[in-house]
Every structure is written in structure tokens, then in C-alpha cells.
Amino acid sequence: MRFRQIFRLIGILNFFLGLSMLAPLTISLIYSDGSFLSLLYSIIITSGSGIVLFFLIKKADYPTLSQREAMAIVTLSWLSAGFFGSLPFLFSGSIGNITDAYFESISGFTTTGASILGNIESLPKGILFWRSLTQWMGGMGIIVLSIAILPFLGVGGMQLYKAEIPSPVVDKLQPRISETAKTLWKVYLFITLLEIGLLFLGRMPLFDSICHAFCTMPTGGFSTQNGSIAQFNSAYFEGVITVFMILAGINFSLHFKFLKGDFKVFGRDPECRVFISILVILIILVTFNIYGPIYHSISHAFRRAAFQVTSIITTTGFVTANYAQWPALSQIILLLCMFIGAMAGSTGGAIKIMRIILLVKHGYQEIFRLIHPHAVRPIKLGGKPVPEEVLNSIWGFFILYLGLFIVAVIIMSAMGMDIITSFASVAATIGNVGPGFGLVGPVENYLAVPALGKWVLIFCMILGRLEIYTVIIMLAPAYWRK
Amino acid sequence: MKIIIIGAGEVGFHIAQRLSEENQDVVLIEKDPNKIREVQNVIDVQAILGSGTNPSVLNEAGIKESDMLVAATDSDEANLIACFFAQYLTDYITKIARVKNPDYMKYKEIFNQDFFNIDLIINPQSEMVASMLRLMEVPEASEVIDFVDGRIKLIGITIKDNSPLVGRKLSSFDDFEHVILVGVIVRGEKIIIPSGQDTIQPNDLIYCVIHKENIPNIFRLMNVREEGLGRIIIVGGGETGLALATSLDASNINTKIIEKDGQRCLELAEKLEKVVVLNGDATDREFLLEENISDVDIMVVITGDDENNVLISLLGKALGAKKTVTRIGKLSYIPLVSAIGIDTVVSPRLSAIRTILQYIRKGKVICVAPLKGEGAEAIEFEALETSDIVNIPLSEVKFPKETIVGAIVRGEEVIIPRGQNIIQPHDHLIIFALKGAIPKLEKLFTVKLEYF
Numbered sequence: 001m002r003f004r005q006i007f008r009l010i011g012i013l014n015f016f017l018g019l020s021m022l023a024p025l026t027i028s029l030i031y032s033d034g035s036f037l038s039l040l041y042s043i044i045i046t047s048g049s050g051i052v053l054f055f056l057i058k059k060a061d062y063p064t065l066s067q068r069e070a071m072a073i074v075t076l077s078w079l080s081a082g083f084f085g086s087l088p089f090l091f092s093g094s095i096g097n098i099t100d101a102y103f104e105s106i107s108g109f110t111t112t113g114a115s116i117l118g119n120i121e122s123l124p125k126g127i128l129f130w131r132s133l134t135q136w137m138g139g140m141g142i143i144v145l146s147i148a149i150l151p152f153l154g155v156g157g158m159q160l161y162k163a164e165i166p167s168p169v170v171d172k173l174q175p176r177i178s179e180t181a182k183t184l185w186k187v188y189l190f191i192t193l194l195e196i197g198l199l200f201l202g203r204m205p206l207f208d209s210i211c212h213a214f215c216t217m218p219t220g221g222f223s224t225q226n227g228s229i230a231q232f233n234s235a236y237f238e239g240v241i242t243v244f245m246i247l248a249g250i251n252f253s254l255h256f257k258f259l260k261g262d263f264k265v266f267g268r269d270p271e272c273r274v275f276i277s278i279l280v281i282l283i284i285l286v287t288f289n290i291y292g293p294i295y296h297s298i299s300h301a302f303r304r305a306a307f308q309v310t311s312i313i314t315t316t317g318f319v320t321a322n323y324a325q326w327p328a329l330s331q332i333i334l335l336l337c338m339f340i341g342a343m344a345g346s347t348g349g350a351i352k353i354m355r356i357i358l359l360v361k362h363g364y365q366e367i368f369r370l371i372h373p374h375a376v377r378p379i380k381l382g383g384k385p386v387p388e389e390v391l392n393s394i395w396g397f398f399i400l401y402l403g404l405f406i407v408a409v410i411i412m413s414a415m416g417m418d419i420i421t422s423f424a425s426v427a428a429t430i431g432n433v434g435p436g437f438g439l440v441g442p443v444e445n446y447l448a449v450p451a452l453g454k455w456v457l458i459f460c461m462i463l464g465r466l467e468i469y470t471v472i473i474m475l476a477p478a479y480w481r482k
Numbered sequence: 483m484k485i486i487i488i489g490a491g492e493v494g495f496h497i498a499q500r501l502s503e504e505n506q507d508v509v510l511i512e513k514d515p516n517k518i519r520e521v522q523n524v525i526d527v528q529a530i531l532g533s534g535t536n537p538s539v540l541n542e543a544g545i546k547e548s549d550m551l552v553a554a555t556d557s558d559e560a561n562l563i564a565c566f567f568a569q570y571l572t573d574y575i576t577k578i579a580r581v582k583n584p585d586y587m588k589y590k591e592i593f594n595q596d597f598f599n600i601d602l603i604i605n606p607q608s609e610m611v612a613s614m615l616r617l618m619e620v621p622e623a624s625e626v627i628d629f630v631d632g633r634i635k636l637i638g639i640t641i642k643d644n645s646p647l648v649g650r651k652l653s654s655f656d657d658f659e660h661v662i663l664v665g666v667i668v669r670g671e672k673i674i675i676p677s678g679q680d681t682i683q684p685n686d687l688i689y690c691v692i693h694k695e696n697i698p699n700i701f702r703l704m705n706v707r708e709e710g711l712g713r714i715i716i717v718g719g720g721e722t723g724l725a726l727a728t729s730l731d732a733s734n735i736n737t738k739i740i741e742k743d744g745q746r747c748l749e750l751a752e753k754l755e756k757v758v759v760l761n762g763d764a765t766d767r768e769f770l771l772e773e774n775i776s777d778v779d780i781m782v783v784i785t786g787d788d789e790n791n792v793l794i795s796l797l798g799k800a801l802g803a804k805k806t807v808t809r810i811g812k813l814s815y816i817p818l819v820s821a822i823g824i825d826t827v828v829s830p831r832l833s834a835i836r837t838i839l840q841y842i843r844k845g846k847v848i849c850v851a852p853l854k855g856e857g858a859e860a861i862e863f864e865a866l867e868t869s870d871i872v873n874i875p876l877s878e879v880k881f882p883k884e885t886i887v888g889a890i891v892r893g894e895e896v897i898i899p900r901g902q903n904i905i906q907p908h909d910h911l912i913i914f915a916l917k918g919a920i921p922k923l924e925k926l927f928t929v930k931l932e933y934f
Contacts, residue, residue, distance in 0.1 A: 067523070158526060175484065175507035175528040387515060 001480075004057045005065070006073050011053025013077045013146055017084055018047025023133055024088065027207075028126025035124035038091030046084040068479065070159030071470045074143055078462055081142055082106040088130050094123050103446065103454045108134030109142065110465035111347060113221025113317040113434030114457070116447045120226050125207065128224050132211040138465070139218020139248075139347040140188045141165065148181035157181070163470045167344035168355060168394055173253055187255050188347075192217045195244045202236045216244045219348045221317030221434040228319040228442075235303060238320055242310050249275065249314035249342030270382045275343050275353045282333055283309045289330045305330075313337040315349040317434025324441040331437065338427045338436075349432030349464050351401060355394045357381065362391060393469075400468050405430055408460050415453050425449065430460040483507065484548045485842070487527075488534030488564050489555030490517045492813055492831045493580060493606075497552060497838055499525045504921050509543045535563040537571060546572050552838060553579040558586060562598065569599050578602045578841060580834055584721055602841050609833035611725045614782065614807060617826060618735075621711055621780060621805060622701050624687065624826045629862050629912055634889060634896060636691050636860050636912070637700075638668075640825070643684045645704055653678030663898050664688050665888040665914035666858050671817050673857040675884045675916055689860065691888040691912050693896045711735050713778045715803070717764040717794055718785035719743075719750045722809070722830075726782065727757045738773060740764045764794045767801070776802030784809040784828070795824050858916050860888065861923070867907040871926060877901035882922035885915040 021043045028035040065073070085108065086101035088094075095101040100116045107114045108131055117123070123131075137145060143164040147157040157177040162170050174180045192213050199209035208224050215222045225231040229241060247255070250272060257265040266272050283306050291301035304321040311318045312334045323334055341350025361379045368377060378385035405426055412422035417439065424436030425446070435442045440449070449457065463471050473479050483506050487494045490512035498521070502508045508527040511534045512518050518529045532539035534553065545551065551568045553561035561579040568575055577600045581587065587608065593600045616626040625638035641647060652664055667674040668687040674680065682688065692700060714730060716723050719741030730737045731754050738758040741747050747761040762769045764783070775781070781803040783791045788810050795806040807826045810816055816827055865872050871879045876887065876899055890897040891910040897903060905911065915923050 158522060170522075172522075172528040175509050176502070176505075177526050179507070 001069060001072065006069055006076065007053050008057040009073050010077050010080055011050045011057070012150065013050070013142065014080060014084060015047045015050030015054065016146060016149070017081055017142070018043045018045075018050060020133065020137065021046065021088065021130065024126040024130035027129040028124060031125040033124035033126055035088070035092045035126035038093075039088050039126055039130070041091050042084070042087035045087060049084070065159050067159050067162075068473075071163045071473055074160055074163040074466060075462070075471050075474055077143065078106075078109065078466065081109050081138075082458075082462075085109060085130075085134050088127055092124060092127050094127050099451045099454050100447070103458055104131070105134060106458050106461050107429075107434070108220070108222065109138035110432050110461040111135050111139050111218040111220040111315075111349065112429055112432045112461045112464075113215065114429055114436075114440070114446050114461070115222065115434075116445055116454075118226075118445060118447060120224065129207075129211060131222050132214040132220075132224075135218045135220030135222055136192070136214035139220060140185055140252075144181045145185060147178055148185050150178075164466065165345070166347075166349070166352070166465070166467050167251075168352075168390055168397070169344070171253060173256055183256055184252050187252055187259060188217060190259070191244070191247055191255065195240065198240045199237060202234065202240065204232070204237060212241065213244070216241055216316065216318070217248050217347065219245065219248045219314045219316040219342065219346070219432070221311070223318065229307070230320040238303060238307050241318060242307050245310045245314045245316050245318070246276075246279070248316070249310075249346050249348045251343045251345035252347075253345055268382075271343050271354045271357060274357055278340065278353070279310065279313060282313070282337065286326075286330045286333055289327050289333075294326060308334065309337065312433060313340055314342045314346075315431055315433045317428070319435055319442040322441070322443050324437050324443075335424065335427065335437070338424075338431045338433045341431060351398065351431075354381075355397065358386060358391060358394050359398060362395075397468060400472060401430070404460070404463060404468065404472075408456055411456050412449075412453055415450050417449070417453065425453075425457060426460055429457040430464040432461060432464045483550065484509070484544065485550045485552065486511065486540070486543050486545060486548050487552045487554060488512075488561070489553070490514070490521050490529070491554065491556055492811075493834045493838075494552070494554040495521065495525075496813060496831070496835050497554060498527050500835075500839060500917075501842070502527045503917070509548070511539060511543055533560075535560050535567065537567040540564070540567055540571060545575065548572075548575055550576040550842065551578065553577070554834070554838070555580070556582075558583045562586075562593070562600075565593075565598050565600050569597075576601045578604065578838055580604045580606065582607060584725070602837070604834050604837045606830035606834040606837075607722050607725065609837055610722060610809070610828050610830050611729065613833060614726055614828055615729060617807060618711055618714075618780065620697060625689075627860065629691070629860075629891075629910075633694055634691060634891060634912065635694055635697065636689060636888075637697070638687055638689045639704065641682055641684055641686045641688060641704075645682075645684070647682045647704060648684050649681055651679060651681050652676055663886075663888050664690050665860065665886055670821065673916060675858070675886050675914060689914065691860070691896075691898075711779050713774075713780075714738070715740065715773065715775065715778050715781045715798075717781065717783045717798075718791075718809070719746050719759070720784065720786060722784050723782075724750060724753065726784070727754055731755050731757050740773075765790070765797065767797065770798065770801055778803045780805045780807060782807045786811075788812050788815060792819060792822075792824060796822070799823060799825075858914060859920060861913050861915060861920070863911045863913060863923075865905050865907060865909045865911055872905050872907050872909075874904065875901060876903050876905065879905070879926075881913075881926070882915075882919040884919045885913055885923055888912045888914050 021039055025039045028039055082102055082105045086105035089101040089104055095104055103116055141164045143160050147161055161177055172180045173183050195213040195216060196209045199212060200206055211224045223229060229238060254265050254269055254272060286305040286309055287302045290305060291298050295301040295304060307320045308323050339351055340356060341352045342348025344352045344354040365377060365379055368375060408426040409422050412426060421438035421440055424438055425440045428434055428436035440446055485501055485506055486509045487498050488511045490510055498508050498510050502525050510521055510527050510529045511532055512529060513533050515531055518531050521529045530543050545568055553564040555561055558581045561581060565577045565579050568577055579600050581603050582605060587605050590603055593603055620626050620637060623637040624640050627636040629636060664676055666689040667676050713736045716727055716739040719739050723739055727737060727739045738760055739750060740760045740762055741750060742763055744761050747759050751759040775798055781798040783795045783806060785791055791808050795808045798806055805825050807828060808824050810827050810829050811831060813831055819827055887899045889912045890899050890903060
């Protein structure tokens with residue numbers, strides 16, 4: 001472990017993080033909302049700290065990063081982005097204390113969308129924009145962004161990329177990692193611009209269009225409105241956002257192939273087929289479950305069900321209905337959605353469809369073996385056998401996910417939260433969803449959670465976004481041994 | 483440039499590594515998932531799991547948009563089939579194939595025809611034999627590379643303790659000045675592009691560019707006695723050994739070849755006239771003494787086993803062989819062996835890499851020679867009229883750091899450059915450069931676009 005090298009790279013990232021605050025600074029100038037100075041100070045501190053780290057630390061002789069170092073860089077830079085990202089909230093007085101500000105900032109970068117803010121609309125526009133921007137940057141990944149714009153990361157870039165990308169298998173779209181990262185960001189940017197355009201065409205104010213697109217594509221879920229998407233009460237907006245939530249939940253390499261002219265790629269991809277099937281089945285189930293007791297017209301029920309199921313399964317967390325009041329079946333379905341998540345390689349969180357498919361196939365294989373003890377039958381996905389080690393790492397991930405979930409739930413309940421809240425708050429943060437049930441339900445927020453509980457949830461959010469291994473490995477004693 | 487490389491063995495891996503470091507888009511196709519993982523951890527290329535002989539894998543690798551295909555697996559057949567399919571899939575791609583089997587090499591010309599249309603066939607073994615023969619022309623040097631059709635030679639010389647050069651600053655080399663220029667010093671595992679302030683130390687390996695005619699002068703100046711080649715022992719009667727022995731068969735050099743396998747010895751004896759074929763184990767001290775190892779000028783150890791080769795060479799040196807040439811396949815061993823007293827290393831893989839890189843750089847670059855593993859290169863460039871470097875004094879050309887101009891070749895004349903020399907169009911320059919400086923150097927030599 002070469003800490004010099006690690007902190008030097010984090011310095012570079014800080015510098016660029018500071019520069020990214022120039023965007024909300026511009027917004028605050030346009031609206032002269034009074035947040036100009038607080039953003040300016042944040043830029044000076046963030047970029048300044050980056051410059052100090054970069055110039056104080058001498059360059060290491062051997063630039064290639066080991067896998068360990070890459071994991072440390074990714075985890076530490078997310079922690080540091082969370083800290084520096086919270087400065088604008090603190091300086092502008094939007095959020096009073098460091099715990100809450102850090103919670104809001106990490107919730108942004110990890111694209112969770114869990115907020116401690118009650119009255120969002122009262123925030124200065126610049127701060128609101130920064131809140132959306134953290135989500136947008138965190139969605140495709142701050143590390144992936146730096147790989148795209150900083151050419152010198154080279155081989156180390158691959159290690160960093162692997163540590164941040166939310167997928168059990170990593171495929172390069174382009175021969176070079178920086179090109180791969182660039183391609184992903186271009187696709188991401190393109191779809192985001194498309195959504196901004198469509199929302200704006202439907203007469204959403206430009207500022208809100210941008211903010212909502214910035215929070216849809218990373219499956220984030222921050223809104224500029226107190227009542228989230230429900231406040232607009234527009235079927236058009238809900239339709240557009242639903243479609244883009246689904247797009248955000250699809251593996252971005254499929255989007256890339258689609259844009260390159262391979263139009264059948266979505267239908268051919270086995271994970272995508274399962275994702276869409278699950279989505280359709282659950283929407284139908286919830287529609288019929290809420291039709292009648294809650295909503296009196298089938299179209300109304302469908303509109304609410306489609307939006308809410310999509311929002312939760314893609315781990316976005318936008319809200320158009322108080323689903324905490326829906327019948328038990330619908331609530332259970334939504335709770336399960338928090339665990340399933342979207343496709344691997346998308347911006348969504350949670351366990352992810354690909355892992356679920358492989359876990360199920362592995363389970364079935366064991367049954368098959370009992371019937372045909374001599375059968376040779378590798379587990380296949382899309383006609384290709386899945387390597388044993390990928391399966392092992394998926395089982396490991398699954399066990400760790402559930403294990404950490406249970407530990408966090410126990411801690412939350414020990415702090416006096418009720419069963420539903422303990423359960424839902426952890427599920428919604430480790431899955432990067434946002435709103436949960438109970439005290440952290442769709443029309444509530446996380447302000448009421450005690451401070452220690454907030455730190456537990458912060459940890460859950462980072463675990464969820466970096467897919468556990470990258471973070472948890474730093475807690476293993478063997479990691480620190482030479 | 484997008485380049486597809488088939489096979490992540492040592493040859494494929496090193497070419498991929500070099501090219502990706504030079505910012506080329508490299509796609510590597512490999513069958514072994516373990517190797518794929520290794521590759522992805524170490525180099526920035528796109529690695530595809532699959533067989534390079536499978537056309538759909540080639541398509542997946544994007545062969546239609548690629549500029550070059552390098553088939554570098556250990557199997558000749560796989561390499562040829564890959565080129566065959568590449569030819570079928572796209573007309574425009576440049577194809578390079580590594581072919582080892584001497585039986586195929588006899589019919590080399592069919593590979594260049596429409597069926598395969600391979601642009602370059604690399605036969606590491608014949609490359610290796612050629613480089614060993616070059617070495618025998620200048621037995622005092624530890625490495626000899628030809629430039630400008632052999633008129634200029636790049637030689638590597640190991641400095642002995644008693645050399646008059648030891649301890650001297652390069653800037654004090656008055657009597658050498660018009661004859662050689664030290665381009666690279668290899669000290670242990672370090673590679674240095676020297677300035678006038680550097681001094682030469684014992685056991686340094688120095689590389690310099692020299693006109694063929696000046697070679698005897700150089701060795702006289704360095705206090706190295708030049709001796710003709712009298713006796714050679716070749717250890718290992720494989721294909722390379724046979725090829726080398728066959729070329730020596732025609733000369734007056736007293737050559738012996740040692741081979742363990744009796745059956746193979748019979749085959750060798752059938753094919754060779756003057757060369758003495760010995761059946762025995764070269765690790766046997768008594769056997770070597772019996773064959774007068776102490777009188778041997780060069781002992782060439784080229785069995786298929788790296789570790790054995792190193793030990794046999796050390797044994798031969800200990801018993802009095804004046805010089806050893808050792809075949810080492812594993813590239814990772816190469817930097818180590820000079821430290822333990824092996825004089826000269828030949829490597830089939832290094833030869834293959836050298837030829838492929840040379841071909842890939844073709845155009846601006848005329849000849850490339852990787853030095854000492856691959857840490858540095860000597861590159862022959864042609865100075866074009868439109869490039870930035872012509873018609874101004876050398877001292878004003880903005881050469882990248884860690885490069886040095888070793889020689890300017892103008893027609894028949896070889897100039898050992900100094901600051902005030904002016905490069906004229908169509909001069910050939912031989913430049914030493916560390917690996918990192920090569921892309922910048924290439925840029926310098928690229929033709930500027932002219933707008934009318």
C-alpha cells in the first residue's frame with residue numbers, strides 16, 4: 001500500500017470535484033439566490049485541498065496501481081467526495097449540522113435519494129442544483145468520470161473501474177479503459193439530454209427539467225419539489241420519467257450497442273428480458289391489488305403502480321403515491337423490489353437482476369444434480385457458461401449483502417426504531433433506493449433517525465453503491481498486512 | 483490504430499503491452515480465461531475470451547474496423563487459420579503471422595498469395611539464427627544489430643575491468659569522438675541514456691552505433707583483443723541448432739554440436755558434413771573437458787530448457803569457454819542473467835517481438851531494435867523534408883528527454899553527431915530512446931500537413 005500515491009490521486013479528484021461546483025455557482029449567479037459565497041468557499045476549500053495534496057506529495061516511482069490500492073482509492077475518494085460535497089449545504093445554512101449534511105451529500109453521490117430535508121423548495125437554487133449534480137456524477141461514477149477525463153490513469157484505471165462499476169462481470173466496450181469510460185459517459189449524457197428535452201417539451205421549467213433528469217438517469221430520486229413527482233400531477237411527466245427510469249435500469253453497454261445500430265440488443269440480452277418481465281408482472285400485480293380499495297379507475301391504478309414499481313425496482317425512489325397506505329401485497333412487492341434492483345452495469349443499486357438470475361439457476365442446478373447425478377451441466381447465461389469464480393463471488397456478495405443488512409437492522413432497532421422503519425430504512429439505503437416505509441416512508445424523511453443511525457445508514461449507502469467488496473475489504477485485517 | 487492480437491502468450495502479451503503503452507487500441511483474443519484475467523489486470527487492452535481461429539470471435543473483436551492482425555499464438559496452424567479467416571472477413575487488414583515450423587517455411591511464398599495474403603511471416607527461429615550469425619561476425623560484442631543494410635552496426639559491448647574506458651567521463655572521449663557515440667548504458671537492471679557527464683563503470687553494457695569498417699579500431703581502442711573464430715560448440719540439436727550448424731557447416735570454423743538424444747544425433751549427422759555431432763549430456767563436466775571446452779571461442783547453448791541453458795553456459799564459462807551465447811525463452815529472465823555472468827542472450831520471443839514492432843512502426847520508421855529486454859530502443863528514422871527537424875542545428879531540435887541521436891547517415895557517409903550538425907532531408911537518423919520517449923519521438927518525425 002502506497003498511501004502517498006493514494007492521497008495524491010484523491011487530491012486530483014478533489015480538485016475536479018471542486019471544479020464541478022462551478023456549475024451550481026453559475027446557477028446561483030443566474031438566480032442570485034444568495035448561495036454564491038457559500039459555493040465559492042466550497043470550491044476554494046475542495047479544489048484547494050486537492051492542490052495541496054497533489055503538490056505536497058511526491059509522485060511515486062511506479063505508477064501502476066495494485067488492486068488493493070485501487071480499492072482504497074475508490075472507497076476513500078467516495079468518503080472524501082461525501083465530505084466536500086456536504087460543504088455547500090453547511091456553508092449556505094441549508095443544513096445545520098455535519099451529520100445531516102454528510103448524510104444528504106452521500107445520499108446524493110450514492111444515488112440513494114434519501115433526504116433529511118423537509119422543505120426542499122425553500123433551498124437556494126444553486127444548492128438544489130448541486131444536490132442533483134451529486135446524483136448525476138455519482139450515477140455513472142466519479143471514478144469512471146475521472147478515468148474518462150484523466151488520461152494518465154492508464155492500467156490503474158482498470159483496477160479503479162472494476163472497484164467502482166456496479167456489476168459482477170466487467171466488460172470493456174473499447175480497447176482502452178479511458179475510451180470505455182468516455183463512451184459510457186457519452187451515452188449517459190446523451191440519454192440525460194434526451195430526457196431534459198422531453199420534460200422541457202412538456203412545459204416543465206428548464207431548471208426542474210435538468211434537475212429531474214439529473215436525478216432520473218443515475219436512478220437517484222432527489223426532486224426539487226417537496227412532494228416529489230406527485231407535485232406536478234402530470235401523466236406526461238410521469239410517463240417520461242418512468243421510461244427513463246427503465247432506461248437507467250438497463251445495462252449501459254446495451255444502450256451503447258443500441259446506439260451503434262444493433263437494435264435487437266435489448267431483446268437478445270437474457271438479463272434485460274428477465275428485467276422487463278419482472279417489471280411487467282409486478283406492475284400488473286400491483287395494479288390489480290390497488291385497483292378498487294385505493295384507486296377507483298383501472299387507468300389511475302396502473303399509472304400509480306407503473307411509476308412506483310419502476311421507481312423502486314430501479315432504485316430511483318421518486319414518489320407519486322403514498323405507497324405506505326397500499327394493501328400488504330403491494331407493500332411486500334415494493335419491499336422485495338428494494339432487494340432485487342436493476343440490471344448489472346446500470347446506474348441502479350441493490351442485488352441486481354443478473355445476480356438473482358444466476359442464484360436461481362444455481363439453485364435449480366442443485367435440484368437437477370439430485371435427479372441426474374452424472375449430468376454435466378454448467379450454468380449458462382445467454383448461451384455462454386458462467387465461470388465458477390463469478391458464481392462464487394455472487395454467492396459471497398449475496399451472503400455479505402444479507403449479513404450486513406441484518407447487522408444494520410439490529411443496530412437500527414437497538415436505537416429504538418420500530419420494526420418496519422428499521423427494516424425499511426436499511427433496505428432502502430443499502431439498496432440505494434431512498435424512500436422506505438414507516439418513519440422513512442414515501443411522504444416522510446430521514447431527519448428523525450438518530451445521529452448514530454444516520455451514520456449506519458451512510459455506511460450502508462456506500463456499501464450498496466460500491467457493491468460491498470470494495471468497501472468491506474478495507475475492514476479485513478488481512479488487507480492491511482504487508 | 484486498432485490492432486487485434488491473437489494469443490496472450492509471451493509474444494502476444496509483450497506486443498500488446500508495448501502497443502497499449504503507446505496508446506494504440508489493442509484487442510487481445512485468448513482462449514485461456516486465467517490469462518485473460520491476468521492480462522486485464524496488467525495492461526489496458528480489451529481482452530476477448532475465445533479462439534482466434536473462430537471467425538465469429540474475430541468479428542466480435544471488430545476485425546472489420548481494425549488495421550492490423552497479429553497472430554502470435556504458439557500454434558502455427560492456429561495463426562494461419564486466423565489469417566485465413568481475417569482475409570475472408572475483410573480485405574484491407576494487414577496480417578502478421580508467427581510461423582515456426584521449418585517445413586512450412588519452405589513454402590513461405592504461398593502464404594503471401596491471395597489465399598492467405600499474409601503481409602509478414604515471422605519465424606522466430608530463423609531470426610534467432612540470423613542474430614547469432616551476426617554475433618559471430620563480431621565475436622567481441624555481446625549484441626550486434628544491423629542498420630542501413632548492415633553498413634552501420636549497433637553493437638553492445640560489456641566493459642571489462644581492465645578497459646581503458648573505465649572511470650572516464652563520456653565528454654572526455656576525444657579519440658573516440660569521430661568513431662563512436664555511446665547511446666545507451668545498461669548498468670545492472672538500470673538503463674541510462676547518457677550525457678557527457680556520465681562515467682563508464684566496469685560491467686556496464688554500452689551500446690554504440692558504428693560504421694562496419696571501424697569495428698576493428700574500436701576494439702583496439704578498448705583494449706579488447708580481436709581474435710578470429712576458431713572453435714564453436716553448439717549445445718542442443720533442435721531445429722535452431724541444426725539451422726545454425728548448417729550455416730556454419732560451409733565455413734572454416736571448427737564446429738561441434740552436442741545432442742542428448744541418440745536418434746536425433748543420427749539425423750543431425752546425416753544432414754551435416756563437417757560439423758562433428760556428439761551424443762552426450764552437456765551438463766556432464768568430464769564430457770565437456772574431453773571435448774576441449776577450454777579452447778572453445780563461443781559456446782552456443784540453445785536447448786529448449788531455459789534453466790538448463792543458463793547452468794550449462796555457466797559451467798562452460800567456468801571450464802574456460804571464452805564466450806557463451808544462451809537461448810532464453812522467458813523474457814523475465816533476461817534482465818537477470820547478465821548479472822550472473824552470461825555474456826549474450828538470444829531469445830526467440832524477443833526476436834519475434836522485435837520483428838513485429840519493426841513492421842508495425844513501418845513508414846516513418848525504418849528499423850527498430852529493442853535493447854536489453856525492451857527498456858530502450860534504437861530506431862532508424864528518415865528525416866523528411868517537411869518535418870520540423872531538418873535544416874536547423876541539432877542543438878536546436880527539440881528532442882524529447884531521454885533520447886539521443888546516435889548517428890546521422892547521409893548516403894555513404896556516417897556522421898557521429900555533435901550539436902552544430904545540421905540534419906538534411908533524407909538523412910537517416912539512428913536514435914536511442916527509452917521506452918517512454920518513443921511516442922513523442924515518433925510525433926517529432928511525423929510529416930506536418932501542408933495546406934495550400
